[in-house]
Amino acid sequence: MEEEEEEARGLLADGPDEAGRDAPAVPGALPALCDPRRLAHRLLVLLLMCFLGFGSYFCYDNPAALQTQVKRDMQVNTTKFMLLYAWYSWPNVVLCFLGGFLIDRVFGIRWGTIIFSCFVCIGQVIFALGGIFNAFWLMEFGRFVFGIGGESLAVAQNTYAVSWFKGKELNLVFGLQLSMARIGSTVNMNLMGWLYSKVEASLGSAGHTTLGVTLMIGGITCILSLICALALAYLDQRAERILHKEQGKTGEVIKLTDVKDFSLPLWLIFIICVFYYVAVFPFIGLGKVFFIEKFGFSSQAASAINSVVYVISAPMSPIFGLMVDKTGKNIIWVLCAVVTTLASHMLLAFTLWNPWIAMSLLGLSYSLLACALWPMVAFVVPEHQLGTAYGFMQSIQNLGLAIISILAGMILDTRGYLFLEVFFIACVSLSLLAVVFLYLVNRARGGNLNYSARQREEMKLSHAE
Known part of the structure; x- marks a missing residue:
C-alpha cells in the first residue's frame, strides 16, 4: 500500500x-x-x-x-x-x-x-x-x-x-x-x-x-x-x-497485448521494483520480533523502530520528489537508494550497531527510490501504453510480495533471522544488478532515463519545434 x-x-x-x-x-x-x-x-x-x-x-x-x-x-x-x-x-x-x-x-x-x-x-x-x-x-x-x-x-x-x-x-x-x-x-x-x-x-x-x-x-x-x-x-x-x-x-487505458511491445529498459525497471520492495515490506511485517530478539528492545520500542521507515517517508517523499524533479538523473538516484538499502540490511544482519541508524537509512532510501523509479516508466513507454505498463508493474509487484511473504515466513521458521536477512540482501543485490544493467543499456542506446532536468527541458523544446 x-x-x-x-x-x-x-x-x-x-x-x-x-x-x-x-x-x-x-x-x-x-x-x-x-x-x-x-x-x-x-x-x-x-x-x-x-x-x-x-x-x-x-x-x-x-x-x-x-x-x-x-x-x-x-x-x-x-x-x-x-x-x-x-x-x-x-x-x-x-x-x-x-x-x-x-x-x-x-x-x-x-x-x-x-x-x-x-x-x-x-x-x-x-x-x-x-x-x-x-x-x-x-x-x-x-x-x-x-x-x-x-x-x-x-x-x-x-x-x-x-x-x-x-x-x-x-x-x-x-x-x-x-x-x-x-x-x-x-x-x-x-x-x-x-x-x-x-x-x-x-x-x-x-x-x-x-x-x-x-x-x-x-x-x-x-x-x-x-x-x-x-x-x-x-x-x-x-x-x-x-x-x-x-x-x-x-x-x-489497459491493453494486455501491449506487453509484447515492452522494451528491455522497462523490463529492467520491473525487476528493480519487484526485488527492491520484497526486501522492504515483508521485512517490516516481521521486524518487530526481530528487534526484540536481536537487540533486546521492549515491545513498545520495537514497534517504534519498526515504524521509522513510514515516519521518515511521510515528510521526505515530497522533498525527494521535488529534488528528483529539479535534478533529473533518475538512474543515479535509484542506484543511491538501492545501495543505501543494501547497506541498511547489512548493518541489521552483521552488526550490533543501534538499529535506528539502519532503519533511518532504509526510510530515506525507500522514499528516494519511489520518487525516482516510478516516473521512469513514463520516459520509456508511449503515452497510450502507460496504463498497461503501470498496471503490469503493480501486478508483478504484488505477485512478488505474495510469494516472498510466504518464503520469508518459511525461512524464518527453519533458519532464523540471520538467514532471512541474507535472503533480503540477496534480493536487494539482484535489484542493484538490474540498476547497473539499466544504466549500461540506457547509455548504449542513448536513452533519456539519466538526463538532467535541463536536458529534459531542452528535449521538450526541440520536440515542440
Whole structure:
C-alpha cells in the first residue's frame, strides 16, 4: 500500500480541468465552505481525501504491529502468519488491471469509492471475527477481502485528487495524501500493541478473543474511511450539479497485448521494483520480533523502530520528489537508494550497531527510490501504453510480495533471522544488478532515463519545434 502506486496513478491521471475554472456562476451567494469554487470548500474536500485512505493503511500492517500476539494466540508459525500479507497481495495481482476499469466504466468514481471502502470495512471485520472465533482460515479470508478494497481504494483516492485539483496544486495534494497514509501506518505500529494490553486487562486474560476484539476496535478507522467516501460522493455530486463538472476518470487505458511491445529498459525497471520492495515490506511485517530478539528492545520500542521507515517517508517523499524533479538523473538516484538499502540490511544482519541508524537509512532510501523509479516508466513507454505498463508493474509487484511473504515466513521458521536477512540482501543485490544493467543499456542506446532536468527541458523544446 505504498506511495509508489500513488505516484504511478498521478502520472496516469487525466481528468477534467480544475473544478470551477470556467464554470458558470453559482446561483445565489454561498458561504465559502459550501461553494465548490472557493478554497475553503476545496480544503474540506482535501481533508476528506486524506482521511479516505487512513483506515486502509492503518489496518494493512495490523499483523506486523501484533506479530507476537497473533502467533501466540492463534498458535501459528511464521509461515502461516505471513499468509496474512500474501492473501492481501493475491487479489491485487489481477485488480491492478481491473480497478481503474471498474471505476471508469462500471461503478463511477463515487460508487466505486464507496464499494471499495465497504470491502475494506468488511474485510477487517472478518479478520477480527477470525480472532474472536479462533479460526485462522477466517482471518486469511478477511485479509483477502480487505485486499480487494485496499489497492483499488488508492486508485479512487487519486482519481478524486485529479478531478478536484488538476493543475499546479496536484503534486502537493498527492504528497499530502501520501503523508496521511504513512501517518496511518505509523499510528498503527505504535498503538495496536498498547490497545491489545488494555483489552487484555479489561477481559482479564490474553488469548484469541482479546486479539479479535483489538482488531475489531482497530477497524473503527475503516468506518472513518467509509464515512469520508460517503461525504466525498455527496460533495462531488453537488459540485457536478452546481458547476456542471464531470465525474473524475482514472485515465487508464489497459491493453494486455501491449506487453509484447515492452522494451528491455522497462523490463529492467520491473525487476528493480519487484526485488527492491520484497526486501522492504515483508521485512517490516516481521521486524518487530526481530528487534526484540536481536537487540533486546521492549515491545513498545520495537514497534517504534519498526515504524521509522513510514515516519521518515511521510515528510521526505515530497522533498525527494521535488529534488528528483529539479535534478533529473533518475538512474543515479535509484542506484543511491538501492545501495543505501543494501547497506541498511547489512548493518541489521552483521552488526550490533543501534538499529535506528539502519532503519533511518532504509526510510530515506525507500522514499528516494519511489520518487525516482516510478516516473521512469513514463520516459520509456508511449503515452497510450502507460496504463498497461503501470498496471503490469503493480501486478508483478504484488505477485512478488505474495510469494516472498510466504518464503520469508518459511525461512524464518527453519533458519532464523540471520538467514532471512541474507535472503533480503540477496534480493536487494539482484535489484542493484538490474540498476547497473539499466544504466549500461540506457547509455548504449542513448536513452533519456539519466538526463538532467535541463536536458529534459531542452528535449521538450526541440520536440515542440
